[in-house]
Amino acid sequence: MATGKALYEGKAKIIYATDDPHILLAQYKDDATAYNAQKKGQIMGKGRMNCSIATHLFQKLEASGVATHFIDQPAPDQMRIKAVTIIPLEVVVRNIAAGSLCQQTGLTLGTELPKPLVDFYYKDDALGDPFLSRDRILLLEVATLEQLDWITQSALHINQILMEFFQQCAITLVDFKLEFGLDGQGQILLADEISPDTCRLWNQAETDPDRRVMDKDRFRRDLGEVESAYAQVMERVLAQPVQ
Numbered sequence: 001m002a003t004g005k006a007l008y009e010g011k012a013k014i015i016y017a018t019d020d021p022h023i024l025l026a027q028y029k030d031d032a033t034a035y036n037a038q039k040k041g042q043i044m045g046k047g048r049m050n051c052s053i054a055t056h057l058f059q060k061l062e063a064s065g066v067a068t069h070f071i072d073q074p075a076p077d078q079m080r081i082k083a084v085t086i087i088p089l090e091v092v093v094r095n096i097a098a099g100s101l102c103q104q105t106g107l108t109l110g111t112e113l114p115k116p117l118v119d120f121y122y123k124d125d126a127l128g129d130p131f132l133s134r135d136r137i138l139l140l141e142v143a144t145l146e147q148l149d150w151i152t153q154s155a156l157h158i159n160q161i162l163m164e165f166f167q168q169c170a171i172t173l174v175d176f177k178l179e180f181g182l183d184g185q186g187q188i189l190l191a192d193e194i195s196p197d198t199c200r201l202w203n204q205a206e207t208d209p210d211r212r213v214m215d216k217d218r219f220r221r222d223l224g225e226v227e228s229a230y231a232q233v234m235e236r237v238l239a240q241p242v243q
């Protein structure tokens, strides 16, 4: 399949048109950003590692009945995806308190939440991706009430599947971010990526709060050994069956 022009360049991926208007090509990059692109760098091999991890997780979710934009992985750092219109929401599911939840609520890092928390943020770089209430989402017409309820249930279902999957990898799924998109028929598909860039993943073999980190927090917080942490996640994820 021929690759067409670049339609969109994000912080971690470039999206290309293909000769089929319903199919796009996502080129995963080694570039890493944090704090709304105030911190920039590179994680060597991240493009192919995240693309491979996301491929495996999308295949697992598809096998569990979750509709995603994933088609296939024609190259280690490339994913063919269904063309969707992204709903401008970052849907964050949290199982354990970390990151902005601790900063904004005072909860102690590592507190187990009584039930998974679903938080919504407005996907808008200029506004700094602010937290949105359900009423604000409806006010801004980012999604309908029906879509919001569907997305919330889907995010909780995905959390259940991913928590069990990562448990098999001896990794704790602390929290993660999802994005959804609408296809031509108005069906909501899980989109974007699921990778150590978009999840907090803690190594169950480590108790030290810095050493256990296997995700982009290593880059955000200058903890070092970023590449080897991503490689370890990839090795463990790819070792698990998708069925």
Ligand code: C5P
Pocket (backbone or CB within 6 Å): 090, 092, 098, 099, 100, 101, 129, 175, 176, 177, 197, 198, 199, 200, 216
């Ligand atoms: O920053 P915060 O603690 O709210 O992040 C929650 C989760 O969402 C983390 O796993 C983080 O990696 C992910 N996230 C993301 N992209 C963003 C914001 C958060 O992948 N723009």
